[in-house]
Amino acid sequence: MDRLELSVEANKCKQKILILRGSSQYVSPKTYNVQEIGLAKALVRLGWKVLIISSGPKELTMKLDENIDWIELERKGKTIGWPQGSLRIIEQFQPDIIQCQDITNPATYQALISKIKLGTPLVFSLGEYKTNGHIKSLFTKITAKAIKNHVSAVLCKTKSSMEFSNSLGLSSNFYAPVGIDENVYVRRENLDDWWINEIENRRNNGEYILCHVGRLDKHDNIEFIFKIMKNLPKKFTLVLIGEPKSYANKLIDDDIKDRVIVTGAVPNKYIGIALSNSDLYLACSEYEIFGMSAAESIFHGCPVLGYSTGGIREIIQHETNGWLLSRREPNEWATMINKLFNTDQISHAKRGCAETGKSLTWNSRATVYNQIYRDVLR
Template identity: 25%
Template structure:
């Protein structure tokens, strides 16, 4: 089959730390790669900016094509609406021959869904949609601070999502929570929805049940190492995490233990929004007198990322809302349990007390309590949690099985 991915804002080959780079980009790249390994041809259409190449291979059979739209430079996904028709027009013109023979058009996120819908109508091709995140659920958890709603543009996004869902031939939901929201909050046809979770390249991550030796090799001398990662965005909950840090530090200190938190502060050349959020993090840490308990980092290389996953005693996901939580599965693949938000996909990934815990990051005491439950447990229990996390990553979230399930969805909508 020939499969077209439409994902204007989420370049599958975006560099770590780049604006709007993250788990969705990794998901798109790995699914495209695995579909290509199954013998399909995948072309991914995304926005060109920052001097990137027009064409770039993910692997043999999976290629990213970038076309400009709107103004020069980075464009927030929330501001892409007026420019999406331009993106579709450029793509249809430059990919006309290939798209005429495509088997399916697959849109990712609402901007990708909107462009895929336009393309599927123009071409008469089946439409599939993966939301990756839903506007209604995000609006429930994160209020737009602007009087005119221009920060997140929830109204536009939710209207678009409803139109896409109504038109789609099939919908890929990443979790049961997402499927319930699609049917109950959006009125989507349950018969069109397939649950296919995100995945992990288990071969890229190294399982380590004894963490101490690697922590020392990396220069960490405290008793515990806690890790979180993500782009510098208020939606990732790092400021909420900061509020829980002093509770954890003081409780461990009373037990004669020390801890280091690994927390990102964004790229070395941040955008104005990233810079403002960085200052807020540093200022709050200074106010709480926990700066010495935090190791801040900028952009990580892949090697550093894998090492920190492997070395950490816990991975933390403090997002107020997380649609899936690919980072949790990556942590699991390294034998690292998690403490994560219960809002969204993590509720389907984490089995509390077995491979991690769930707690609302907006309640610092509750989030800190679950961290402490994990760290202060007997070593035998902590080892069992590490082993359970690793087993779940390998048995449930390996990329080949994820891609095979998505390929089945493409076959099911063929005329």
């Protein structure tokens, strides 16, 4: 990999933050709306230079902006693993602050080693609010104990994650929700694909469009949504965006096959087109760290009906830009959906989306991050 090129002139006036992603999920900035990149763009406007380290199938360096660099390092291990070579890159970059994304992965220890070696303040961005499985729970508790005397701040994405951080014995916890990078989306005239044409045709025929975006095999989301559809009249069409497409298709039966559109993977820049052409977004996960798709939906003017958990209950303002349900019972959801459309509450909520959407962007959210970083460095 070529040596990271740093602008000497920029380094004189900008403070530097290094963001370390330890996730086992490979994400490409070319096709995915990476939260850390949206944050980086907003931080650059506030006077920062940002380097993001992530895992990838092979080493790759991308310059996303004059002051934003993205480096993918080959991952050591699979589900439990870390980007190889992070310590070398961190030392080379000489950041003023190191930020690690979550604590339930071994990359946490790379950040900790670098913090101790360089004497650089270490902060964490925490989204989880519980852990599933004995081994993961034990790892999290051990890691929290190892880092608690070395962490300057924990940036909690939700109030639930703040409570979780407190339970782990971590201090200096701050409420710092993530945001939307509003500049990544393209307009309708930039897309001519079968699925958007199908959505528009159905809307023109007077059908209502329900939408869901995400991993289609996540928990029992798709089975649950299909049960809802079976309790709804034929005027409702469901749009499913994500993979694995085959998983969703094998669950579709004759009762609903004509009312479900499964797009497969869609580049994130087109997600706004789907959402702005939908009438209601369904956020029904039992566990939702933040709920970025729900936030994107509100930003694009599509109200959300959500299960009240994690970040969902903080994104949705009940009866303003969406509605919260405390139970996951298909008939109850279907009854609620019918009621919302029959009483035209959807139109009111769409106006609420327009009023609240801007508050969910990184340009709004990043000011909290910036203030915490500045306080840490004082």
